[in-house]
Amino acid sequence: MHEIIKQAESDGHRSLSLSVDPQNTSVVKLYQKLGFVNWGISGTS
Template sequence: MAKKPPLDELLYTDELKKYHQNWGRKGDKALIAVDNAGTPVGAVWYRLFRREERGYGYVNDDTPELGIAIKKEVRGKGLGTKLMHSIIGEARSNSFKALSLSVDGNNTNTIELYRTLGFEEVGREGTSITMLLKITR
């Protein structure tokens, strides 16, 4: 198995740089959670993609793809759920009708969290599951 490159290299691969390059364009939204010292401990974001630049969880040009990252030391304490509720609220207030995401099929705890939030499986590619949340008013 090939060794994973360092994070600063990984973020600039063709597969991942589309998630952060030119941040701030229409349809981009991010929320960052900080601890009591002001240190970032988690983030959630969404971004619109066109079919020709689609991300891993792409569904269509009108549905933002969502991503989330939580530091290991604060996982399992409800932060991810709070961030997800907040970003779903942001998407609703920005009149999006759905959010999509991609998750590793072996990540059963995270898949269960997404299901409890209302996400449903809409596709599979390799070990990746694409899930969709229909946003109601």
């Protein structure tokens, strides 16, 4: 994930978007540790 984030930054992307089921708390915590924030919920993502 760190490499993907670095590549996106070097390619000029200002943001990234991920989807995860909010019930998948281990992945939600991982994404939060990587600096992602909850922007909203749509269905199960």
